[in-house]
Amino acid sequence: MKKLFTVFCFSLWATVFNAQEIPNTIKKSDVFKDEYKHSSIALVEDDGKDGVFIARSYAGGMFSSGAGYYFEHYDSNLKLIKEYEYQMKRSDVEKWGSILGIVMNGDQVSLIDFLYNTQEKAFVCSALTSNISSFNFEKKELFRIAYSDVMKSQWFGSNQFDGDSGANFMINEDKTAFAITVDIKNKDAETHKIYLFDKQLNKRIDYDFKREIKDKKFIYENIDVSKDGNNLYLLGKVYTEEKKKKKEGGKYQYELTRISNEGQATQIFDTDEHFAGSLKTVIFEDKLTCLGFYSDKKDYRYKGISYFELDPISLAIRKSKYNPFTEQFMVDKYGKNKDKELKNLSFRGLLITEQNEIVFNAEEYYMTTHYHMSPNGGGGTYTYVYHYDDIVSAKIASDGSILWARNINKRQATGGSDAYISYTSTVKGNDTFFFINTGEKVKKLSNDRIQFGQTSTKRSNLNVIRITPDGNFSFQEILDDKDNEVPFMVSDGAVSKNSVYFIGRKGKKKQLLKVTL
Template sequence: MKKMLFVGLLLSTYIGFSQTENTSSLNVTESAPFEDESNTYEVIALKTTDDNQTGLVRQGKRDLAFEIFDENQNRVFSEIVEIDRREEYIDNVFAGDEMKIITVFEASKSERIVNCYRFNLKERTRTKQQLFVAEVDGKRPLFAGKAKRGTGAAISPSGNYFVISTDNIKRNLNSYYVRVFDATSLELVYRKSYQEHPERFFQPNDISIDDDATVFALGKLFKDGKAFKKKGEANYEFVLNKITEAKLEETLIGLENEHIQSLSISETDDKLFLLGFYSEMNISRLKGGCNFEVDKNSLEVVSKKVSPLPIEVFQDLYGEDRAENKKDQELRNFYIDHVLKDGKGNTYILAEEFYITSTYAGYGIVITTYHYDDIVILKYNAQGELAWGRSIFKRETFPSYNAFIKEDSLHVLLNTGKSLTEKNDGRTKASKGFFESTALYDFEYSPDGEVSYNKIQDNKKNTKYFPANGTYENNIFLMMSGGGKERQFMLLK
């Protein structure tokens, strides 16, 4: 009886039809296999130069692995560097021929040393240089908001400057620092403190730097305490800080009934677009997209556009019949992963649903599951207006996707079950069954939002590639396979 019930549950779970699949429009090639000398697969940086020299940096428990592959994906450089257990990877920036890996070392209870590993792909060299020493109050972290892109590093479009943002919170003072460095000499250009306040707490969201070494730091400034919501209203306002060596300016981004988890900076000419999602309930929910246009020079908020999610987002998630009833409800637990721009000034935002569940399995064992589920995609035109929205109905337990724009089409790469499932209600589900093998897919979106489901390959043994760790440069998407000691690269052109 239990076996029959189990089989019945399986069948009821996977009722649907095999989705019609197309061959990817991308040209697919694979490199020759190479022996992996590293003991880790945690890729922290993968970048390619203009002459197609690829740098790969991976992190182990006590080491960093630096590797270079030539234009034919043959490994031409490999070095494994031991690091102290108190040294932590923070961020990386890349321009020209050089990758810069930023780490912080806990020298003592109150002293932190920030270092830069310079990895030159043309000269095939790797060096380490100390950037600065910082004092912290007690055991407060120096890079508290790095997971949310608040504190960390950013590089200017020309690659001439990079900025590192850190916390400087003391017992009686909230404060933050930006340090701007010359990218060639690594000399400090200037250091500036901003958002100093004895009572009001500031939460960084995003940071950027332009070719004039001007830094734009965006975040939430709380009104009273650290609660996101008080008496039904947002207990914060967004502040855009403009920081130069000589001057510090700021402007408030006005909110009405919106609750916004975070905003990302996108720069076009003399304009800054602050993009994100809003809710009418709380910051963990999603009602639609918002876009604030700011004049880069005057910091004037030129326009504010708030748009509910298009009906197509709900049709992709719930099917056409249920979408009409769901469209007034708010989604939840979505976090922005990608803000992409095409050659015509359009901007794409991609966010993934992420949450954690815990299940008690008995005998004191608790199983924690990380969920990387649905994806929401919004496209804004060059005028900052919402052009269209779509979504991907998927289920996964690890980071599984990446995205890039090629010839005005958006490509979303992900691993899922060998055959996509088309539900009776019209939805296409990307997930893997209990006994199902996996495949690599390219969800290709045309400029007007039409989607084509393109299978790149069925995954086999060590030739399963991981898009989440890939990189798109020189019109080529490059990613590495996983599993075992033998690896390969896949190139999508």
């Protein structure tokens, strides 16, 4: 009778967490081999005929130097139609080159290249453009900046890194325009050179952004391109002398600047008595929002999600809210509603539903250091382990309130590549989906909770988790590692319409996976 009761309880638990099958279809390409071991998906575009165009970046390792891109065209069944390899070749005077991003315009693909020309003593940004049927790349210079003017990567001391140094690339949601910002050397003021281009590579904005404050006092959060491609929004976290005197809350202010051909406008807003460690902008047609995690005590321990809504043109603040994590979230995390705070949260992306609700995702990420004593004495060695633990997800309504917040328990760590752990997320309709690998059976925790465990290249089962509009979630294993020749790199997924694409790899052996929801 006791054994029967145990079976009944387990069946009931399985029903609670996996009550519905999650509709999906899976297609795989043929297994293939590349010359280069490491590659990742850089671009996925539908071809308009149920096929897909994919660009993969690759880099050689210790025994196979080189870098470039594989361009591949697949039909609706992931049968390869055409492929082309573009190897990046630099002249003797071209140094420190990198591809900032890829832009598509119909059947034209452009690699946005940024490099230092030692002969001309200038950083040069160019577009390498080709038709995807001919793959005959031609170079067009977009802009150049003198070497002496560009801020190189630097440390300010006390483990503070100037994260916005060099060049940064961003593209708008509709992929109709892209911006490049370059940190300019100026010891007295935070200075950026900002360019905006449309997808035809026409320059729309050429702007010098300057804030009269020392570089280390201005923390560059992000820059976004409006849907219409006419405006840029730059968000910074600024440590001013005035805010330094505050008795409560963060001793800083946030500054959001709109940049257009007419000039710039700036809005300053404070998080009052709260600490908002960082904010991210989300652009809609009729409003602009900034949101992030906040705390009442310290920057690295979080209580909930802060929300600011602004007018996209005037930048007037319409509303601000501080949403504490829900009771359901605390039960997910701790098994019961405990008065605890989160730490080590790393922002992982924003998703927008069809109803213009925002899904805000993060992951508990941290590093541990381990010292290994030499068996013969005389010192030892250090190893580093990177932890990718719980997934934090919250849906924000159009008025800024939390519709739901969930914590998905996960324990994963690696001392090397993180490609097979962490996750990829997307939305379809009003549902939110997460794809994760696990090499172990899903573990049952107290209070009807579950936990996804460690994975590896030797054992990696692909799971999908769905959170419904009311905040309930279910999960399903959609691929068992016994049925695959290669494990799939779940953190490098690329989303196109209702499908998510993954690359699988084992050595030089590779395979493309398409999961359609």
